Amino acid sequence: MKMAYALRRAWLRLFCVLTALLTLASGAYAAQRAGVRVIIPSVIYMQDRAFTLGEAARIEGPVQARAALSSLILSTSGGVLTREEVLQAIKSSGLDGISVELRMPVRVRVETPGPEGNGTETPGYTPGPSDTSLSSMVKSLSAWDGEVEVTAVGSIPQGRLVEPASIVPGTPAAALRFQDDMGRVRSLSVRMAWKQNVLVAARTIQRNVPITARDLMTRSVKITRPGVYAVDPAEAVGHVSRKPIKQGEPILLEFLAGPSQIRKGRKVTIIARYGGLTATAEGVLLEDGSPGDLVKVRRSDNKKAIVKGYIVDENTVEVKVQ
16 A cells, blocks of 8 residues: 555656656747847948948847847948848858748948947947047057057147157057147057957858858957957968857967868768768878868779869868759
8 A cells, every 4th residue: 555655656756747847848949939030220330341130130039049140240242231141141040940030121221330420320439530640640650550449538739749659559558748849748648449350250160170261251350469360361261270260250360270281192081961861981082182172082992983072181071962
């Protein structure tokens, strides 16, 4: 009798646990299926040619979905952003199973905010005439070919600039000294924000996977040290990163490794993928190449079976199956 009672209690506890798990799973599934709404007006104002979806749109929906969509990188050419371009970016976000409602015209005009600002841009600092002349002074002192925004703490003194003789790009603040015609020297404290057009990841770049031109786009970013980011595609294309690079992150030169030349005659593994299927075979390189290059490769068991594939690394060639 006691044993039967104990068994009933055990089954009851198990039933409660299973019910709780099913309830949690159902809630998680419902949250995953929750829809997201993306709203973009007919005119948007952006300082840069490349920007994030979160900067251009109002995104409504679950927090995780909003965060994933907000970080998507968009770019415009000719001052126009099309609905098709936004849809392609959303498709690449990896938000499987989530309904996304896009509300925007077929073509959206992208304008650069003028000195007077506008009603839709993010509030911020707009350089005035005096600050523009200061920016020119700082660019001359630093030999900087990028952008620099200079904010003066006070009015610019009369006279000529006598100090400093130079400014290192990336310096956040400095004291400028001016001397007037009477020989009097006055100081002006300034804050500086340095910007440079650098390469950023157009999509997530995996570790040790050769970088292609399609993985990159140019964007203006604030920097604290010059020379640490890739600015020319030749610095990154064909190279591999020693760590994953998330979409929108700048390409740091210190994490890039140069491509190695792989000689023909090397034994490699040929990989072909189609849908969820993967097939492999042993092969031999028929051409020299580096990671990312399209080369000819022959199957080891059939000398007449010659295909073209992309070098993944020194031991692997992947054949694209259409």
